[in-house]
Amino acid sequence: xxxxxxxxxxxxxxxxxxxxxxxxxxxxxxxxxxxxxxxxxxxxxxxxxxxxxxxxxxxxxxxxxxxxxxxxxxxxxxxxxxxxxxxxxxxxxxxxxxxxxxxxxxxxxxxxxxxxxxxxxxxxxxxxxxxxxx
Numbered sequence: 716x717x718x719x720x721x722x723x724x725x726x727x728x729x730x731x732x733x734x735x736x737x738x739x740x741x742x743x744x745x746x747x748x749x750x751x752x753x754x755x756x757x758x759x760x761x762x763x764x765x766x767x768x769x770x771x772x773x774x775x776x777x778x779x780x781x782x783x784x785x786x787x788x789x790x791x792x793x794x795x796x797x798x799x800x801x802x803x804x805x806x807x808x809x810x811x812x813x814x815x816x817x818x819x820x821x822x823x824x825x826x827x828x829x830x831x832x833x834x835x836x837x838x839x840x841x842x843x844x845x846x847x848x849x
Contacts, residue, residue: 716804721797721827721845722760722767726783726790730772734759737770745770749824756780758824769795769824793831795843801828804844808832820846 727733734745738761745759755778759770771792773781783792798804801820809815814833823829823845832842 717796717798717844719797720766721795721843722769722825723791724769724771724793724795724843726780726787726792727770727772728784728789730757730759730770733770733772737761737768741768747825750774751822751824753822754778754780756824760825767825793841793843795829795845798844798846801830801844801846805830808844813837820844822848 725733730748738744741761741763743761743763745761747758747760749758749760750756751758755773755775756771757774758772761768761770771780773784775781780792805815805820813836816831816833820828820830823843826848827845828848830844832844834841
């Protein structure tokens with residue numbers, strides 16, 4: 716079951732410049748930077764009250780973030796929802812007719828297991844499921 720919005724992902728061209736911009740906007744610094752080699756991105760996380768914002772910069776020109784920015788420009792890339800049991804939620808959503816972009820959870824940033832739903836089945840919004848790694 717989806718329990719809450721875990722974070723919003725924003726695709727950016729330059730993470731250092733975006734860190735500076737969002738630090739001013741949120742009046743706080745990023746609390747974490749992380750490279751996710753499998754996705755070809757560097758991430759930066761901010762937290763405002765209980766909401767997390769993830770900035771994503773492509774480190775590989777063939778990464779999903781690089782392709783997103785090339786096609787749509789910088790902006791909101793995905794909404795991530797926290798789940799209690801990612802395997803069960805993936806199966807439930809698959810049974811409901813949603814298309815999963817990966818058949819098994821993969822390692823994501825911020826110590827999470829993640830799975831994405833194809834945006835063609837979610838009104839154009841890329842949805843990420845995430846669960847804290849045990």
